[in-house]
Amino acid sequence: MREMSVLPRAALVAPLVLAGAARADDTCHVVNVGFTPAAPLQIVAWVETETGSYVDTLFVTKKIGTYGMGNRPGRFDFNSGDPDHDLWPYGRRITTFPIWSHRHGMQFPAVVFQNGDDNNLSHPFENSSVETAPPYCRPMMADETGWDTGTCATTAYTDKGVFATDGSTSGYPPRVDITRHAGLDSPSVDLYKMYDPFDGVSQATPPAGTCTQVTWPIPAGLASGNYVLWVEVARSGDMNASYNATTLPPPCVGGDTTPCNPPVIPWGDYGVAYRGQPSVVYKVPFAIGTGESRAAAQSYAGYGDPTGADGVVRPPDTTITSDVPGSGASRLELIAGTLDRVVVDSRVLSDSLAPAAPTALAASAITASGATVTFVAPGDDGLAGSVSGYDIRIRAEDEMTADNFASSSPVLATVTPGALPSQCGGGQGGFPPAGTLEQVDLTGLMPETDYWIGVRAFDKCHNAGELAIYKLTTAAQAGGAVDACFVATAAYGSKMANDVELLRHFRDALLRRSVLGELAIETYYTFGPPVAGVVGQSELLRQAARAALSPIVAAVRGLAY
Numbered sequence: 264m265r266e267m268s269v270l271p272r273a274a275l276v277a278p279l280v281l282a283g284a285a286r287a288d289d290t291c292h293v294v295n296v297g298f299t300p301a302a303p304l305q306i307v308a309w310v311e312t313e314t315g316s317y318v319d320t321l322f323v324t325k326k327i328g329t330y331g332m333g334n335r336p337g338r339f340d341f342n343s344g345d346p347d348h349d350l351w352p353y354g355r356r357i358t359t360f361p362i363w364s365h366r367h368g369m370q371f372p373a374v375v376f377q378n379g380d381d382n383n384l385s386h387p388f389e390n391s392s393v394e395t396a397p398p399y400c401r402p403m404m405a406d407e408t409g410w411d412t413g414t415c416a417t418t419a420y421t422d423k424g425v426f427a428t429d430g431s432t433s434g435y436p437p438r439v440d441i442t443r444h445a446g447l448d449s450p451s452v453d454l455y456k457m458y459d460p461f462d463g464v465s466q467a468t469p470p471a472g473t474c475t476q477v478t479w480p481i482p483a484g485l486a487s488g489n490y491v492l493w494v495e496v497a498r499s500g501d502m503n504a505s506y507n508a509t510t511l512p513p514p515c516v517g518g519d520t521t522p523c524n525p526p527v528i529p530w531g532d533y534g535v536a537y538r539g540q541p542s543v544v545y546k547v548p549f550a551i552g553t554g555e556s557r558a559a560a561q562s563y564a565g566y567g568d569p570t571g572a573d574g575v576v577r578p579p580d581t582t583i584t585s586d587v588p589g590s591g592a593s594r595l596e597l598i599a600g601t602l603d604r605v606v607v608d609s610r611v612l613s614d615s616l617a618p619a620a621p622t623a624l625a626a627s628a629i630t631a632s633g634a635t636v637t638f639v640a641p642g643d644d645g646l647a648g649s650v651s652g653y654d655i656r657i658r659a660e661d662e663m664t665a666d667n668f669a670s671s672s673p674v675l676a677t678v679t680p681g682a683l684p685s686q687c688g689g690g691q692g693g694f695p696p697a698g699t700l701e702q703v704d705l706t707g708l709m710p711e712t713d714y715w716i717g718v719r720a721f722d723k724c725h726n727a728g729e730l731a732i733y734k735l736t737t738a739a740q741a742g743g744a745v746d747a748c749f750v751a752t753a754a755y756g757s758k759m760a761n762d763v764e765l766l767r768h769f770r771d772a773l774l775r776r777s778v779l780g781e782l783a784i785e786t787y788y789t790f791g792p793p794v795a796g797v798v799g800q801s802e803l804l805r806q807a808a809r810a811a812l813s814p815i816v817a818a819v820r821g822l823a824y
Contacts (some may be wrong), residue, residue, distance in 0.1 A: 290611055336436060
């Protein structure tokens, strides 16, 4: 059994092996690109003409292409959570793909905090709506439980931002995985999806050490000739002697031992510095014609601007680490059996028969927030061979059909084609053969809710197979532990919201000094978690909780001031 770890409620999922450009005679011209990540990476691949004109983006990891990591509220040098997971919702990471973001030539409205203060990591509760985790969790201190788990300990509430009114732009698209909460999110959220041309090629980050293949859907009418593939690779926290928290410092937090010029960043001591070595790029000239051709790159061609300010490719030098796997120039491994790090294979294929429908679709291990879905793989041609990918979607409360499948929420899958290492980029890819049991793990579901899961396979020419649909109902909500200041955090939307922080200081400074105060705290911590779990999932209950806490906050504020 092969596991595909997935998350629901992403904006759109294109399977890891994408479409070929089909023609009327049942042939398609496909360009396979292969590489093997050596660590958790952000990756983008695009094609230019040999004279440097941008043509198309083939592949981009979802943090940039769907979740808006390059264009979100907060200054670019905000600290980060655990670098390998990068689950923070704030800080526009313009240093991720500076070359690509300048070379594609598109500009998008810049996203800022709704209150206009991009120098503050916290956010007002009236600007905060629920965050489906992942992609993002609340900011945490490095010593907090759950820091490096890659999951969120509690429900988070975040400011989804607003388009800047000063005309500021970005080379990165905004996030497109959210639906606006009226009264909390800005009207800009409704427009985010209009500004993302890359969501259809956005993919989950490929697992380290796995041969990854991407097949380019060649634009209609693209002329045969010579082109250049670029692959830009970034890694958060990839520090060395030249690029580290000293040479690229995070925002100043002030204090007796940290003198700095304004602005001092509130909550700037949360997290850790993330800026290390800049992005590196690999360059592969290749040809598109009537036959088959192969090209490869064995080393990186240069690196991007460490501050993200321009798209210039800086030539290789000794500031970039070259001898540490997963770091700097070695972020991509050598493809097994070769000296290549990126390979490109261009060929014409014939495929007239679509895959069959997946069979034995079923769910098990159903909880209040997740389930395990399994199915038996079909073949490339009906029940023969191996498919090239899956389109998996989820729909809540409303029955899924063939007519509404395309408008249902795609499931974000970490899906790896089953090519042999020697085929990486040169073979036709594909998943294990027909009859293999596949597994999909769903997380982030709501309790006691009906969900429909749809699975459709496609082949190397992107012929879509028949649709299989399964209905499941999640279990009831169970009580469990949540974070400190349970109800207040759920009501106000952020552990760092001003009123929550005031209540925490009151608890620590006054209540803990008396027997009755300690008793009150223990009672709150006993009954608070299950209450917070319910409050956090309902904006109506959040409003009621804020109203109930309001006189307490006012009284505490009176004591404090």
